[in-house]
Amino acid sequence: AQRVTQPEKLLSVFKGAPVELKCNYSYSGSPELFWYVQYSRQRLQLLLRHISRESIKGFTADLNKGETSFHLKKPFAQEEDSAMYYCALSASTYKYIFGTGTRLKVLA
Amino acid sequence: GAGVSQSPSNKVTEKGKDVELRCDPISGHTALYWYRQRLGQGLEFLIYFQGNSAPDKSGLPSDRFSAERTGESVSTLTIQRTQQEDSAVYLCASSLATGGGGYYNEQFFGPGTRLTVL
Numbered sequence: 001a002q003r004v005t006q007p008e009k010l011l012s013v014f015k016g017a018p019v020e021l022k023c024n025y026s027y028s029g030s031p032e033l034f035w036y037v038q039y040s041r042q043r044l045q046l047l048l049r050h051i052s053r054e055s056i057k058g059f060t061a062d063l064n065k066g067e068t069s070f071h072l073k074k075p076f077a078q079e080e081d082s083a084m085y086y087c088a089l090s091a092s093t094y095k096y097i098f099g100t101g102t103r104l105k106v107l108a
Numbered sequence: 109g110a111g112v113s114q115s116p117s118n119k120v121t122e123k124g125k126d127v128e129l130r131c132d133p134i135s136g137h138t139a140l141y142w143y144r145q146r147l148g149q150g151l152e153f154l155i156y157f158q159g160n161s162a163p164d165k166s167g168l169p170s171d172r173f174s175a176e177r178t179g180e181s182v183s184t185l186t187i188q189r190t191q192q193e194d195s196a197v198y199l200c201a202s203s204l205a206t207g208g209g210g211y212y213n214e215q216f217f218g219p220g221t222r223l224t225v226l
Binding site: 004006009043044045046049086088094095096097099100101 | 148150151164199201214215217
């Protein structure tokens with residue numbers, strides 16, 4: 001079955017500390033993985049996608065097919081990173097499967 | 109417009125009533141998606157439109173749910189005979205197109221409609 005798992009509902013870190021938001025997936029084909037973010041009182045928006053191999057707002061994510069993971073990382077957390085983060089898998093050209101999300105709180 | 113819009117933002121209804129949720133996608137976006145997000149859960153795919161055609165309705169939870177789209181514009185999600193388990197935030201998203209060859213277009217989300225069934 002196609003599934004995206006985000007094991008942590010809440011992750012609290014201090015400002016300046018490293019952050020890793022975990023995402024594991026189950027998919028038989030070649031996955032396309034994404035991270036979406038929702039800041040307080042804002043809409044859900046794309047943060048990054050694995051095929052672009054990009055770093056956005058200091059965040060990176062590497063697709064590890066062996067471990068079926070796509071963890072989101074940032075070396076030094078900022079208070080403005082506090083938000084809800086969703087990992088998503090594209091199971092076809094249009095169908096996305098989202099995880100349950102992880103709320104990141106960056107403490108001053 | 110500035111982005112995807114949805115109306116109403118909040119809807120409270122009584123069990124058994126019908127509701128209509130509206131989505132206005134970004135102009136020029138051919139693809140439109142509906143999702144449901146129950147409290148504490150992830151986004152659940154409901155239906156996808158390419159133009160006004162819905163090639164995949166497999167995510168609709170029951171025959172009480174239906175959706176239509178006018179051209180490449182407004183879409184309406186209708187829930188008939190609402191039940192308490194229908195209470196959720198309903199999100200709409202649009203994208204310029206659906207890509208192929210390993211590239212998938214970014215989805216732009218609306219603010220959502222919070223539906224509460226009493």
